[in-house]
Amino acid sequence: MTELSEAQLRRVAEARQQHGSERAAARALGMNRDTFRYQVKRAAEKGLLGFKPVLPGFELKRSSAQLDADGNVQKEWVKQHKEAGPKFEMPAGQVMKGVSAFVDGEGRIRHQWIKTRNDTITPDLVTALTNVFARYEGRARLVQAPRRVERNQLNVFPIADPHNGLLAWKPQTGADYDLKIGRERLLDKASDIMALAPRSREALIANLGDWYHANDQRNVTPKSKHQLDVDGRWFKVLEAGVEVFMRIIDMGLARHEVVEVINIPGNHDPEATCALALALKMFYARNKRVKIAFPADIYYRRFGVSLLGCAHGDKLPPPRMAMAMAVDQRRAWGETAYHWFLYGHIHKESANTIGDVRVESFSTIADKDHHAFAGGWRNAQALNVITLDKRAGEISRQRVNIPPPEMRAA
Template structure:
């Protein structure tokens, strides 16, 4: 059997360490297969190999010690990380592996670029190792929620929430329709008296939200409703995603981390639907707005999953930003009002052509401007921009968008007679 150079070196090291009593000459004769003419040549060969290895080890150790790991945080929120990482070529192509190796959660960060260079290193424990000098650039993920975090929140809520048992007590098959529209609550907004002349936080938002609902239900005790229309998705959340900006990327002042805002918000919505559905079957839906287009949509899906087996609650998860509700001779368009401009009252006959032909009373209910304004279009459509119960933040104060009443609104609809009454709930 042929003895390899590695085996010859191993035997020579044992001889130097006095683990073998045989002479160098006998070892060369027995194992070198003519590679060495005598024992002295074998001994010198082992000595030189070990000297070369020690030199390489010292060089590798010096290289490793001189490598400087670094993290850079850039003005735009992106970061760069430079580390020595033990990995394979396949690992160097795996985005999630690289993010985790550099200490970034793949649910929260996305990879912009990556570069890996092979380094060799030495340690007494592992000997000579092949490492990679890995440099990556990352940025926070926008407009994306962690599926695991949403699943965890949903399960926690499902395990702990005590759901009231009820049958609607003001329901009538041929009754009227109650529309509860709470526009622009902006859960998560932070306003400070010192620089905005107002105080607002998530606790105030929650208090106002339920005050409006309870006030409306109290003031409509004389009515029996066929259904309650619950419109909440008009900037219900103050920002959209992990970077605390609107959907379009504008930074916002907030008193809540994203997971807190989402958890508190979905709990508020479930509680609100449970309250309303004690009086009549509830229909709710998604309206795309400029502060929380994604987060409100995910919250709508959350409601749909929560009430999937409840015959008294209907949740429309259609992702289109405008919705139409037909009730007898009434057709109502729900929009946030930030995108359509002057066209907001002109799309109804096109988008809801058949319902338009069946109905007489046509209205658009929108938010966005935080103050009430009514416009009648040439085609007879009434556009109502609704008040908001939210606080005044620094940007609105400095821009002089002040003075609007903090009000929630609700409407009572009759199938034959159209809009019968509007209810205003002043929260301040």
């Protein structure tokens, strides 16, 4: 914008003082209100509006006064500075690089500087995944549907925190673990639990988050920036995770007429989960027996007299799960008898009842990384299937255990 002359600024300042309001002064000068407001702020910066009260575009920084013996104000000092700008919003296509801070002697923040850079990871991730799986779109192998199923039953397969790509070294963590071991274990135990599941008409395969150990090739948790030990190149891990999930879906199709898949973003893999869901959706695009749900942070599903919800557990703590379900699903809540919320994140099994809602977490099947081992986190490892009936709610559970490292076959 062209620099304004002092004469122009004086004209604006005089009009504001004369008319008393920005609207009236702008109308008298034939200006639109935004232009007038901009010029008034520039006039205030040059001191053309005086110093009291607080000027347009400024805010009060400090005020002090000198009083006489009777408490009357003799002199007054007011320090103003330019007001803060608008709330910072991350520019499109940028990610946070770092934050610098200026602190006082007590360590309190006085100013902060936010550093950003171009986000090259997420666009490349989605583009690479789309290019690789585009040639497979709609070409999923047709698995023959089972002949006889229980039409009023739903099998729920929770898979919590498999952390595909996690790398662990036995001398440091008590057990070796890598992409190959994780892939074989997940497929082996998924096959076992599918074999134990009743032949229900519907299946719900619930990825409760952290399907991948790392979100991208930086190998850190996106929010906390904790360093992660990852096996192999990122795209190798990404592709292996998609291939394993497709194998599990095909297992489900062999025993169920309809398979629904949900992918909850975890704190380790928020963007990678979206890419996973995209790949699966493209691959099964023409298979009417497979439903790939949108990868939302919270998922709800009604089945007869049961209402269930799913979340990862990092954003929505268990005490709030029941309240979220009651508010988000008001009608379904009132029309159902059994309420159930599933989550992962804590890598162990737990169950609590909040009101009439069973809030339940599920264990990981992955071994411990260095961080978990050093922190003393220990838990049993298993896969489960829970069967719901449309009229009776939960009617059965089956479980496949993973033995501890010292009891596994060599």
